[in-house]
Amino acid sequence: MSTVTSSTEPAAAPPVGAGLSGLSRGRSVTNSVMTVVVYGAFLLALVPLAWILWTVLSRGYSLLLDQNWWLTSQRGITPRRVGGGAYHAILGTLVQAAVCALIAVPIAVFTAIYLVEYGRGKLARAVSFMVDILTGIPSIVAALFIYAVWVTTFGLQRVGFAVSLALVMLMIPVVVRSTEEMLKLVPNELREASYALGVPKWKTIARIVIPTALSGIITGVLLGLARVMGETAPLLILGPYSASINTSLVDGPMAALPTMIKDNFGQALQPATDRLWASALTLILLVLLLNGAGRVVARFSAVR
Amino acid sequence: MAQRIDVKDLNVYYGAFKAVEDVSMSIEPRTVTAFIGPSGCGKSTFLRTLNRMHEVIAGGRVEGTVALNGRDLYSKDIDPVAVRRTVGMVFQRPNPFPTMSIFDNVAAGLRLNGVKTKAVLAEAVERSLKGANLWNEVKDRLDKPGAGLSGGQQQRLCIARAIAVEPQVLLMDEPCSALDPISTLAIEDLIDEIKQQYTIVIVTHNMQQAARVSDRTAFFNLAATGKPGRLIEMGDTAKIFSNPTEKATEDYISGRFG
Ligand SMILES: Nc1ncnc2c1ncn2[C@@H]1O[C@H](COP(=O)(O)OP(=O)(O)OP(=O)(O)O)[C@@H](O)[C@H]1O
Ligand SMILES: [Mg+2]
Numbered sequence: 001m002s003t004v005t006s007s008t009e010p011a012a013a014p015p016v017g018a019g020l021s022g023l024s025r026g027r028s029v030t031n032s033v034m035t036v037v038v039y040g041a042f043l044l045a046l047v048p049l050a051w052i053l054w055t056v057l058s059r060g061y062s063l064l065l066d067q068n069w070w071l072t073s074q075r076g077i078t079p080r081r082v083g084g085g086a087y088h089a090i091l092g093t094l095v096q097a098a099v100c101a102l103i104a105v106p107i108a109v110f111t112a113i114y115l116v117e118y119g120r121g122k123l124a125r126a127v128s129f130m131v132d133i134l135t136g137i138p139s140i141v142a143a144l145f146i147y148a149v150w151v152t153t154f155g156l157q158r159v160g161f162a163v164s165l166a167l168v169m170l171m172i173p174v175v176v177r178s179t180e181e182m183l184k185l186v187p188n189e190l191r192e193a194s195y196a197l198g199v200p201k202w203k204t205i206a207r208i209v210i211p212t213a214l215s216g217i218i219t220g221v222l223l224g225l226a227r228v229m230g231e232t233a234p235l236l237i238l239g240p241y242s243a244s245i246n247t248s249l250v251d252g253p254m255a256a257l258p259t260m261i262k263d264n265f266g267q268a269l270q271p272a273t274d275r276l277w278a279s280a281l282t283l284i285l286l287v288l289l290l291n292g293a294g295r296v297v298a299r300f301s302a303v304r
Numbered sequence: 305m306a307q308r309i310d311v312k313d314l315n316v317y318y319g320a321f322k323a324v325e326d327v328s329m330s331i332e333p334r335t336v337t338a339f340i341g342p343s344g345c346g347k348s349t350f351l352r353t354l355n356r357m358h359e360v361i362a363g364g365r366v367e368g369t370v371a372l373n374g375r376d377l378y379s380k381d382i383d384p385v386a387v388r389r390t391v392g393m394v395f396q397r398p399n400p401f402p403t404m405s406i407f408d409n410v411a412a413g414l415r416l417n418g419v420k421t422k423a424v425l426a427e428a429v430e431r432s433l434k435g436a437n438l439w440n441e442v443k444d445r446l447d448k449p450g451a452g453l454s455g456g457q458q459q460r461l462c463i464a465r466a467i468a469v470e471p472q473v474l475l476m477d478e479p480c481s482a483l484d485p486i487s488t489l490a491i492e493d494l495i496d497e498i499k500q501q502y503t504i505v506i507v508t509h510n511m512q513q514a515a516r517v518s519d520r521t522a523f524f525n526l527a528a529t530g531k532p533g534r535l536i537e538m539g540d541t542a543k544i545f546s547n548p549t550e551k552a553t554e555d556y557i558s559g560r561f562g
Contacts (some may be wrong), residue, residue, distance in 0.1 A: 120362065187397040187399070189395060189397060190399060190401060190402070191360075192357065192360065192395065192399075193395065193399045193401070193462070193465075194401075194412075194416070195357060195360055195385075195388060196355065196357060196388055196392060196393035196395075196466070197388070197389070197392070197412065197413035197416065197417075197465065197466070197469055198384070198386065198387075198388040198390075198413065198415065198417060198469060199412075199413070199416040200385050200391025203416055204416075207416055208401060208403075208412075210405050212401070212402060212405045214403075219496055
């Protein structure tokens with residue numbers, strides 16, 4: 001340290017010590033090259049993202065400015081006519097996602113609690129392995145499985161609830177893993193402090209561990225939700241499109257944003273193409289909104 | 305209120321590893337007992353068997369008996385949760401609950417054990433914080449997060465939290481090792497005050513502290529790394545520090561030790 005400071009005073013400074021040679025030329029060249037490569041790769045990765053956002057935004061925004069987009073359905077509107085909105089599809093996507101979360105979150109959170117707080121030995125390893133497998137299941141396979149149970153075995157209709165069930169299968173592993181990570185972050189000392197007060201284990205988990213990890217758990221749930229909301233395979237197999245508003249999860253086809261996009265795809269008519277981009281933008285906005293909400297929760301309730 | 309502890313032939317294991325071997329000792333009510341000994345000799349491990357915290361660790365188990373006023377804590381019909389309500393513990397690093405305010409931290413033990421009455425809680429919080437010499441410093445900000453206090457204050461908060469449930473024995477594992485001399489002194493004063501009501505066991509690496517606060521001292525040692533720790537000698541603090549029976553104790557206390 002002292003050598004470095006004294007070498008800045010020209011008169012008194014001895015020549016730079018033998019061990020302290022200047023930055024070698026080779027190393028500074030390497031440094032510049034690597035900097036260029038790293039920034040280049042970053043920009044390259046950014047290009048498609050910016051491109052997608054720009055395309056969707058520029059082609060889709062105009063319909064979103066009309067309040068009818070948010071309030072009406074496509075009922076009675078043919079591909080060549082302008083007008084109508086995406087209310088039916090937004091509603092379907094939100095309701096299906098909400099029901100999915102309602103089922104998936106408790107299952108996933110309890111599984112994570114089991115794995116982190118109680119799981120020992122064979123059973124825990126088996127459960128953890130199952131979750132890994134579930135993570136790897138392609139969404140279309142999950143959808144086919146639900147189809148096999150819901151339609152083939154029980155002979156029921158293809159309705160919104162069946163879509164939610166398929167989404168549940170996709171959401172559970174995501175939330176299990178994120179919740180697990182958050183629970184593991186809770187220091188063991190807090191659990192011990194609670195035990196030492198004569199608090200039973202289950203109460204320690206419910207009143208100390210979960211509240212400490214809560215913001216992280218919520219963030220994980222919101223991110224998981226954002227992921228399943230754009231899932232299309234379950235809709236293709238279990239959720240036929242409908243141009244009208246359907247609030248029932250168990251009766252009749254229920255529209256969703258991905259199927260609305262698909263419905264407007266390949267029509268080669270301007271009104272339909274406009275609606276395609278507008279519904280794509282709406283879906284992106286919903287997902288971004290959830291992502292943003294997740295980050296806000298994480299920021300504001302972070303444990304000090 | 306304070307109770308005596310009698311340990312007989314205790315072996316403590318982590319899985320297959322025997323960490324502490326063949327400890328027998330008696331701890332009198334309303335005394336302060338200090339555990340001293342080199343790092344790794346099993347002081348913390350042994351201390352945690354006194355309120356059945358040892359078995360919280362995977363693979364942790366004990367052989368032998370620990371009797372509190374004559375009742376074996378390890379007999380089949382005893383609930384470890386009830387044991388921990390009777391034998392409280394303060395840890396080496398202050399560990400206030402991060403999601404809770406100062407008030408809630410102190411009230412946590414009572415609340416989580418079902419006490420809901422506001423007046424009872426408020427009274428217990430004030431009494432415990434006064435008992436822990438922290439009341440004057442925090443009485444105007446009881447609703448602020450407990451984690452926002454200084455290290456020494458946090459440790460006293462943890463002591464307040466431990467005494468709020470009115471245990472009969474208080475175990476302290478190096479409670480001052482993360483604290484400055486002033487906070488240390490505050491906690492030593494506190495120990496001196498509360499020993500009227502509690503049986504206190506304190507682990508410390510600070511010889512002066514052991515000499516200052518304790519009535520009796522137990523010296524633990526281990527033959528070699530990987531071997532179990534043993535109780536070498538236990539006696540009145542004055543005697544242990546001036547005229548120990550064992551050569552190893554004398555070497556350790558006078559600093560002539562590995
Ligand atoms: N969770 C654990 N699992 C396995 N072995 C452990 C565990 N905790 C402690 N041990 C071992 O038990 C022995 C005693 O450890 P312990 O923490 O009781 O020592 P100590 O006397 O408290 O030391 P220190 O003064 O450094 O705190 C050591 O050999 C240690 O490696
Ligand atoms: Mg220790």
